[in-house]
Each structure stands twice: as C-alpha cells, then as structure tokens.
Amino acid sequence: MSREPERSAGLPAALVPLAGLALAFLLLPVLGLVVRAPWRSMPEVLSRPDVADALRLSLLCASLASVVCVVLGVPLAWLLARATFRGRSLLRALVTVPLVLPPVVGGVALFTALGRTGIVGRWLDQWFGITLPFTTAGVVVAEAFVAMPFLVISVEGALRGVDRRFEDAAATLGATRWYTFRRVTLPIVAPGVVAGAVLSWARALGEFGATITFAGNFPGTTRTMPVEVYLALQRDPAAAIALSLVLLVVSVGVLAVLRERWLGSRV
Amino acid sequence: MSEDAAPNGASLEADLYVRRGSFALTMRFGVAAGEVVAILGPNGAGKSTALRALAGLLPLHRGHVRLDGAVLDDAAAGVRLPPERRPVGLVFQDYLLFPHLSARENVAFGLRARGVGRAAAGARADVALAGVGLADVGDRKPRQLSGGEAQRVALARVLVTEPRLVLLDEPLAALDAGSRLQVRADLRRQLAGFGGATVLVTHDALDAFVLADRLVVLEEGAVVQAGTPTEVARRPRTDYVARLVGLNLYRGVAHGTSVTLDTGAVVASAHHATGRVLVAFPPAAVTVHREQPHGSARNAWPVTVVRQEQHADTVRVWLTGPLDVAADLTPLSVGELRLEPGAEVWAAVKAMETMVYPS
Amino acid sequence: MTRVVLLGTALVLLLSGGISCGGGPSDSSRPGSSANSSVLSGTVTVLAAASLTETFMALGEHFQREHPATRLQFSFAASSELASQIVNGAPADVFAAASSSTMHQVVVAGAVAGKPAVFARNRLQIAVPVDNPGDVTRLADFARRELAIALCAPEVPCGAAAVRALESAGIIPSVDTLEPDVKSALTKVELGEVDAALVYRTDVQAAGGRVTGIDFPQAVEAVNNYPIAVLADAPNPAAGRAFVALVTSSAGRRLLADAGFQQP
Structure with a gap:
C-alpha cells in the first residue's frame, strides 16, 4: 500500500521524456486512425453482415488459438525451464522461430507440414479425412503457430522465477510431481500464464499473413477482421480505417476487462 | 566417543554420506521416538544438507536411512524412497508457505495431496491450527501472517x-529477537507433544539447548561431538563449541593435577589425569586482580586487557597473556579495578573450577 | 469532411487536367525518346502490378542500356496496394496497373499526369497442379463441391475478372478461398493445396512448368486492361515519360507478347 508513492517518487527524471516519446510513438498512429476515420459512414460499415461475421470469427479463432497456446505452450515452457537435456538452448531458440519468420512464410511452412500434401497433413487427410487449409480450424492453427512463442517465453520466464523449494516443500508434504505442478507451480506462475495468454490472444487477433496463406479467405469460415481490413484497403481505404478501429476498440475493450478481472483482485 | 550417536532402539537411524561438489558430509546418528536432536554447527557445516538428505531431496552416495525399521534410503541396494512417500515432514527455514493459499489451505495441503476430501482436510487443518494456537488465522494469506504465526502454520502443516x-531447518532464524523467545517456548511445547522423532538444525546454541534432548555438533561435514546439552556444554571438544557455550577451552598434557597447555602455561586442577586432555572453565569462574593474588586460587597469570563487552548484568573482559582468557565480571568490579584495554592485571581461577577431560 | 476531400480532389483533377491538356500531345508524339537520352539522369521509380514483374525487369535492362545515366527502381505489388500507396503520397514516377478501375482510383485522386495509356491486356486461365489431382478440364469444374478451389478476391483485378467470367458462363463456383492477390492464388496451386484457381495467363507462363494452364472460352469475357501513366508528383517526369514510351514501343510490345500478354 505504502509502496506505491515511494516508487513513483524514485523515478529518475531522465526517463520521463523518453517514456513520453514512447507513448506518443505508440499512440499517434492510433490517433491518426481516429482522426481519419469516416465517422459519418461508420454506422453503415458496422451494420454490414460480413463485418459482424469477420469480427465474430476473429474473436472466436483468437480465443481458441490462445487456448491451444496455453494447453500446449505451458508444458513446453515447463520443459524448457526445468528439464535438462542436450540441445535445450537450441530448442529454446527454435521456439521463437515463428516470431522472426515472416508470417506469410509461416503460412507456407504450415502448408508443407499440415497442408493437403504436407508431411503430416497428408496422413491427417488419408486416415481421418481431416484437411486444415481453408477451414476455421486452419485459422486457429495459423494463429496459434504465430502466437505460441509469446506464451512460451512468458511462462518460461515465470517458471524460472519460481523458488523451486516450494516444490520441495510440496513433495515433503506428500504431493506427487503432478499434484505439485497443478496446485503449487501453476498457481504461482498464473500471472505469467495470464500475461502470456493475453499476449498470444492479442497477437492471434491481429494475425494476417499466416492466416490468409494457410487458411485462405472465405466469408464466414476463414475471413477474419485483419483479412477483411486488407481487402477493404484494396477497394475503399476509408472503410478499412473504420474496420481497423472496430478491431482496435474491441480488442482494447476485452483486454481492459480482463485486466480488471485478473489484476483487480490481485493488487 | 565415536561418531555414532545412535542410541539403542532408535526410531531414526541415519548413516549419511553425501557429496556436493568438493563438499562431503559424513554423519551417523539416531533419534529415538519422542526425542529431539539438534544438529548444531557453523554456517556451511552441512546441516541443511543432512536435513535434505533425510527428507529425500538429496541422494545419498553411501549409507542408509531407516525410520521405524523401514528403509527410506539404502545407497548400496539402490533404494531411494521419493520425498512424497516418506513419512517425513520438513519445516523450511523461511517456512515456504504457499503464497496463493490461505493458512488453512496450506495446512490442508498435505492431506489433500493424499486424497483427503476438501471438507475433511479443511476441518483437520482447523484442528491443527488450533493446536498451534492459531484458530483464527485460517483465512489469512501467508503475507498477512507475522513471522511467528507463519512459523507455527508451517509446523502445523x-x-x-x-x-x-x-x-x-533453523526454525527460529527468520524471526526477530522480540518474537524468538515466545516462539521458542511454543515450539518446545509443541515438540514435546509430538510422538515421533525430531531433528532440528540450528547454529544458535540457545535454540539447541532449549529445544533439544541431545546435540550433534557438525563441523565441515563431520560430527565433532554428540551428547546431551549438559555434556556438550560442560566438556566442549572444539573451539567452536567452547565459544558457543561460553567456556574457556585449552588443549594440553596432564601430569597428575597439573596440565601443561600447548601454549606453555600451566593450569592446576583438582582432578588427576594423564595424557592429552582438554581443560575448560567458565568465564564466571575467573577473577581479576590488580596485584598477584594469594590464597585458594592456585592458578594466576599476569595478563593484559584486550577489550570488554557489556552484557545484561555482567561485563565480559577478554584477556591475553600466557593464555587467552575470557572473564565475566560485575560492572562494579570493572570500575573498581579501573579496567581498560592495555591495563596490566592478574587473572585467577580456582583449581576446583576447572574441568579436565581426555581429548 | 468528405465534402472537403471531394472538393480538393476536384481541384487537383482540374489542375492535372490542365497540365495534361498542355503536355499530353507532346508526350504521345515523342516516341523516339532516344533523341534526348543524353539529358535523362537520376532515379526513375516505377510502381507496377505484380503480374508485370518478369516483363518489366527485362524492359528495365533495355531502358538502362538506352539511358545509362538513369537508375531504374521497381516496386512490384498488388495494383490496388500500389494505388493506395500513390494516393497516400508515395514518391514515384510511373504507375502500371493490372486493371482500369485501379488506375481510375489514382486518376480520381488527381495523382496522374495526363491520360493513362493501355499497353497490354491479360486474360484468365485455369491453373491446376501439374498432376491435376482434381481432373479439372473446364470452367464448369469450378462448381464441383469436392474440389478445393481458389479465386482472387473480387476486390482485386483478377478476382473481378473471375467474377465476370463465371457469371457469363452461369457457373456458381464452390470456392474455398478468395486470395488477396493473383500470386498467392498461384502459390496455392503450386503447393497442391487447391485443385484449381483462376489466374492470369501470364502468371501461368511465368510459373514455368510448376503449374498447368488450361484455356477456357469464357476468358474473353474477362480481359483485363493494363494502363500505364506518369504520376502528377513524379520527381523525375522526363525519365518517367521515357519509360512509358519504351513500354508502349514496339520493343516493349514484343516483350509483353512473349510473356503471354495480348495487344491492347
């Protein structure tokens, strides 16, 4: 409680202008969107059914993608943070590949793995009749591919910060490793998991390159908001700005509510 | 005395050999059911290593651990029961209460991990909390507990x-001096009610003397002395123990009632002995004089005052001469003798006050 | 606000119209740009539709030989993307679009000097993977539901052309994806992820043997015009005009024809 004022008083003055500059740098483009937005035609743009479809699809896919990221990413983060094996640092570097890969290349890479003729996709098709490209599931796959590193890095960092003696304490109290992981480690790193999930959700929501390459673009099944914005840009840049603002408002709104929920009870 | 400090019919029987880098711990000892044994030693002596090995958190390189006849560790047979399957509880130095759980949930944790239902575990946790005098803190998070409360929650857990x-592990080290006294007394009562074996690790002699039935003194990974607090206090075998229990301790060779110390000084004692011995006497037995004393004190040495420390109602004066001596005097006599660093005085000890025992 | 923008656009249009009236005839009446080649220098920036990549690169070499003091700089992308770059003030000398409507956007914004000239036409072809797993032979196959079909999105020129062709044939396609540009539609055919796509003939040709092209009669309904123009804010208008002249010259037409384009 008494820590807050103390901390702000200790802020070095030299950081303030730089922080202000960073804030301006981040917010000016958003301000540009707001200023240039065609406010008069906004109701018309928003009432278009394809926009509602795209928005709904975007929120659904980004949420599913972040669920996939959490379910698969947390164990991977645990492996990277805790297991000791040869090539771990190489593996850690490889995990960040989707971050440096241009998203379109990521989409092509997904084809080679999970496409109709891909290494794994071929068998998915033959054995289960599952084809991922050009489906909503494909959108989730593409978004999760691009967003997973955010979760893994965030959770791995949190896991490294955990005092491992908590796990020792749990073991001496009779808890198995699995019980300890669920009831001790995971709750302690929960803020890191939430932060990572939010980051990956935001990344998935804005994902364009890998999605349009791997999942394509079809209204109602694979056309997410970023694709909608991109196509609108071809035809009517003003409408593209309107759509971007919609995506922006919705995502900022969701993040603000999440923050309230999660951090409101914590601080 | 051998390093084997195991009494007959011990509940815990431990023969530990643990290597960690260049450090090696070698330790054999036992603890009877209901008995409290303190492992006393300076920092880095291997005390915590011993605890972690007993808890199953560190593997033994050699040796074994048996508890009530059941094998927990047997390095030769390749047996090592994991920590969660040992009937062993460890209270960590900083307690390590799980920060996301309430005090009740912390105490219930071990029961829940063993499959006890939420309600039943919560009820038993409440009983356990009441047992350590904390019936009303069940809903608090660890960060809302005082150090003493956290210590008791950890013990209840x-x-x-x-x-x-x-x-x-150092049960009182994380507490401030004010709460130590109370928590130490509480801990003593709670351990007295516990029927199993207890091993506590401390570097604080007072904790060890108050809480333990027997002491095992560990230095540099090896047991240097074991026995009841009284035995250890009376007859320290190393400088560390002597300093700890506040005794003047010397090594020398005895001829009858006279001991020639390794430093050359001679100490007269009331007991007959021969061969290499240890000589000890408490600082309170030392008297200080301006002139060479005459009378019943057979031991008197010319010494120089090095420094002095004010204690509660005594002043400890450190003297050097043919031998180094600590003396406890009243403030009045310090004033009368006009003692100050550099002052040249006589230190005397009655032969009756000295203890001589084989080294 | 919309009204203000429109008014501004009208003004710019008027102004640029005036300039083009003055400079237009002299431009078109000066095909022999070699006459003043010695005075041309500096950088020439050409923004061109992605489908022109190979042809314009070849023309560029030709141009550099004729005007060694200049430095030619290309930017190839979807026409509509380039159009919005120009409208937003990208510094360039020449714009070559894959459709008249895209060029029209730039003209309306007042960013073009003079009247755009159509220098080539392109028509659609069915592209299928080399092994043609869907056994596609004609446009009607695009209605087969079991096939994976890619078209360009209607927002981009190749998509608009595809809509025209399919409508004229009365075929309702079973589309799986609407690609943002023709190259990404072609890529999906190359990767074998779709059984067929409608792309430009030139794209099939540029892909070499990696995809198979199938002509279809309705393609004549969906011919795209490729207009080219010097931009109003061109930093190097003289060199820009020289490049346009080269594209519309007989040498330029020959190269375009080799790439699969048709004469305008």
Missing part, C-alpha cells in the same frame, strides 16, 4: 500429515 520424523 507438517504435523497434520502425522509424520514419523519432523525436520526443522
């Missing part, structure tokens, strides 16, 4: 699982 062996 271990005791509720009904272990056969309780390990306490």
